[in-house]
Amino acid sequence: MAEERRPKQCTVVVPTESMKAMAESIGVGQLQEESCVALSDEVSYRIKEIAQDALKFMHHGKRRKLTTSDIDNALKLKNVEPLYGFQSQDFIPFRFASGGGRELHFYEEKEVDLSDIINTPLPRVPLDVSLKAHWLSIDGVQPAIPENPPPAPKEQQKAESTEPLKVVKPGQEEDGIQNKTQGATSAESKGQQLDKGLRLKPRSTHELSVEQQLYYKEITEACVGSCEAKRAEALQSIATDPGLYQMLPRFSTFISEGVRVNVVQNNLALLIYLMRMVKALMDNPTLYLEKYLHELIPAVVTCIVSKQLCLRPDVDNHWALRDFAARLMAQSCKTFSTTTNNIQSRITKTFTKSWLDEKTQWTTRYGCIAGLSELGADVIKTLILPRLTIEGARIRAVMDGPVVSNIDKIGADHVQSLLLKHCASVIAKTRNPPDNVEQYRLDYGYLGPMLCSHVVKARTQAALQAQQVNRTTLTITQPRPTLTVSQSSLGGSGGPRTPSIIKVPSSLTLMSPRPGTPTQPSPPATKYIVMATSSGASSTQQVITLSSSQSGGTSTVQSATSGLQPLVKLESGGGPGLTASRPMQKYIVVSLPSSASLDGKGSGLTAISSSTAQLEAGMKLERSDSPGASTH
């Protein structure tokens, strides 16, 4: 009997206030309360009746979505004039407004100038209906062609991993083949087979076909190989191919083992490649990764917090790897964290624990902070902001105190810029102006004044922009930028790249957001590849070589080689012309430090991140002259 309790069905009635509002809108004021009640009852009933009739039209139209035309047809059925003007296929653009203690939804109709319509060019003619035939099944087996869905949909992968005892009938292809080969034609033997299958726990087969083995070999080799073009292709294949789920366990092991070995050997390049593989796997919409998180997450976390990730910590840019891995971690927290596995809280706990430890090295410290701050504003607010004072003191101890080691100094410097970068935006949102330097110093200690200037900057930008795009999540989920960057750097891998002239639509000035800290007297030139990807237009790729010879104060980084200096300027905040004309433009800046040019990189990143254009610091480190490149 009572199989399910349905929600109360007869109580849904249009509120009487709506009746009043409607009456007023047609000029009937002072509607009696009783009349309102009576009207709303009647109206609710009629609306339900019409909705039920409209459903009929939806079913016969073979749709799952009720459209306005269904309502029209239902009205026609009742001999009522249909409502004209609601032609939208997808949604009715109702807008919500409240005021005077009243809430209402209304249909916004803009006044349209007729001449505007006449003068606008005609839209493209939509494509005509066409027929396309494909094989859904050949002799009972579904061929793996693009027209067909991936062999094992995510739900099935999930079912297989969560309920292994349940006999899945994956289209019966395997069954059919087996039976054909065994020649089991009689119904009895078939029945027995079925019975057997039902009783036994199905063993999960991880045997790969010869083609799959070849594919796996090729892909893994390309991913960690030296040819950047091949790597790009391989990563794209991982990110888009629908039929990879059989190889997923192998990929997962490959990555986790790879990270384990290469962390010990401090092979930064390989770690980066492996992280890019993780990203590609996560980008693939057809894979059910939950089953392999136990292997992937430790690998990623290792790349965030490991004490040492490269052979020369003072020179190599392992910070970028930590940033990238932190972003990966944040992404997987977002996608996979549930109330049962508690990934996010566990990860947060891990990071916090090692961050709070006094003995933690600066590298790990950086990783922990990066990992935490990528998790979102709330985490920053509750976990990082309260510790700013302590952390500031620690940084000052390194900066101002006796020179202990260069590595510590660099580490402290990075932690500082990282903290400034992430905290400023959060503070700008939570803290009310005015931004008083002294007050900041009081609240946040050593970092206070710098934070103050950052916050001020963030505020002015927030005022400039109507909406703040979450840069990290947006760029990280798009596989394309990384791929194009890596392709673009193909030319550079052979030898020293000749810087080309950038054709940026408007001048760009790269702002250094904080006072220059001339720790390195003559830093070598940092190469930047700037990619302008405007929507629709073909992307243009440029290489800028920046000599990060900073002058003091909020200096402009001279973003070109000496010869090209006047041509390239990266402008912070983006000129109004830039934002107005090309709002979709993306700049991807990839730093190519031939030696430790961490300052330039760091400041570049900060400047870019706060600019209006969407910028991403790519992961690719091109080290044509470094030993890392020759190791593989």
Place this chain on the structure above:
Amino acid sequence: QFILKMAAVQSGQSETEEEKEIQPETSNDGSRTDGRPPAGSPGVPAPSPGAVKPSAPGEEETLRAVLRFLQKNNLSESVEILRREAGLPDEPEDQTGSESSGTGSGGQEAGGGVGDAGSLLSRVSAAPTPAAATVAAPPPPPSKVGAGDDRPDVNVVLSAYSQQGDPVLYDVYYSGLKKFIESVLDCHRAELSQVFYPLFVHMYLELVYNNHEAESKAFFEKFSGDQECYYADDLRILSSLSKKEHMRGNETLLDFRTSKFVLRISRDSYQLLKRHLQERQNNQIWTIIQEHLYIDIFDGMPRSKSQIDAMSGSLAGEAKRDSNKAKVFYGLLKEPEIEVPLDDEDEEVENEEGKPKKKKPKKDSLGNKSKKQDPNAPQQNRIPLPELKDSDKLDKIMNLKEATKRVRLGRDTLPSICFYSFLNAYQGLTAVDFTDDSSLIAGGYADSTVRVWSVTPKKLRRVKSAADLSLIDKESDDVLERIMDEKTASESKILHGHSGPVYGISFSPDRNYLLSCSEDGTVRLWSLQTFTCLVGYKGHNYPVWDTQFSPYGYYFISGGHDRVARLWATDHYQPLRMFAGHLADITCTRFHPNSNYVATGSSDRTIRLWDVLTGNCVRILTGHKGPIHAIAFSPNGKFMASGATDGRVLLWDIGHGIMIGDLKGHTDAIYTLKFSRDGEILASGSMDNTVRLWDAFKAFDELETDDFTATTGHIHLPENSQELLLGTYLTKATPVIHLHFTRRNLLLAAGAYNP
């Protein structure tokens, strides 16, 4: 004396329970305290509550009531006749007048209420007893009640739902019955539980009709959760009904009022229920059962819960057993003998392949030469069929040739599926059809167009204009080729004409015509020679949901929102037959392979099979829990499959009129079903983006219909959906709305890509 005592006890019980409603009167006539003899003929509901009692006073009461009704309507002659036959004395006229004014059909509630209470009392036999007296209220003035007490007004009985008790007690009645049914033996419980839903509906409607809005709402909320989940749709409609004014014009309500909800209950269970209701004096419920339910009593074992669930779910309960008794000639017609020029070759091939193609109709053309006609087949000329033209004969020959190359399908040889995706169909693809030879495909769209494609290299051409045609040499051999206008050759043609979404299309068997039906209420016949509209058949005033050509051409069937299926002939602008009986929209229509029968599926969740010759409904098949959108006949005409929005495919044996299979697997509405050419595989296509293949051979083969099942209609369905499911083929994002087996058993599927 003993009886009197019994009655007194009973009435005492009832009064403690129903004291609020019934104001026991001491003035009640003691002579009619005759207890309650067992009711006779429960199968035939009595026109008035009085007729429950076959004893003399009850009969007389009824007769008087009828007399009064006749008198009121000035049918004096009938009154005379009745009076003479019944031997009743004349009655004074004035009494009639005063009463009918006092208790006019529910219009005056107060009067009706009291009158009703009176009539109730008259049956409850409330003799004054000490027990009753303690709780009894002072008697109301006899002038008001007395009349109703003696002769219940017929109007009260005839107008549905004006029966009125205290609304608060409905709750008590219903929970009382619920308690009782939950306490009976398990074997009866399932059967008796069937009573809940119709009772609930009628009680709710009575409350609404009598303007007890608050009580009806409370009643609904309290008990709607108890109803079977497959009634959810109807309950939703009911829930929106909360005022008497809403009842006018509500279709669902109308269905409930006009049709009796049919229940099949075993005699034992029925006796149990009856005894309970009589013991508890539960007249309110008893009246509803008498008036609004049709209880089909059978002898034998009570049915189990699963048996009942399999058959129930339709808007008006199960089908009566005798409605499925008529003989159905489900056999196939004898194929005309055609001199096949390549006959020898064909025969050789077929002889080599052996017997297994018995079921396919075309093979029969050979077999029939020697064989006598199928005893289950209708007479060849039962309905007049169009004569075969030369082109038809050619087509049959082609068909035969193709048939020899047909793949024999089965469990181990599944068909290949070729999927035709309609791309860029933003206007909404609503219907698809293939020609029998799979050379043309047509799509109906929500923007009221119909498009025809050629899927062979042969392009679609129009016949030349009349002026050009006159120039053609009519004696030449290739005149058929010459009349075509080469300039108009294209892969697809658009047919404009409808003024609303096209919901159904069907090619004629000879590929010269195309039918389409639309929301605008018309069915249109298009010529595929000129690609123009030839006829617009007007008759349905509301949207037409489906149409189909007869397998022999000439006739076609259409059905739509007006609940009437119409049979047309292409050369008549008015329908030849109108099949009325469904209680809700007719959602799909299909011809039986022998063209003598038509099956219609409806939103009332029943399938009806109609005899084209007589226009009678020969089968009512219940069991679906949602509107039926797909029906398919097996090629041998013996079986039928139907699919509904509930995602289940049901298999039916037409000859016995019983359900023989329930295929579960789809997760969304099924829009198309098709048997393979030799009937061994059933393919189903659904909104859940899958094509599924089922082992129809096994489903029908394992079937043993014993006489018992055939006569009682009690079915035991094996739970073997998973075994019968041979394959599931998922499309990317394309709901499957049409399936078609080519003559060589390649499965074609179609749908609009809908990312």
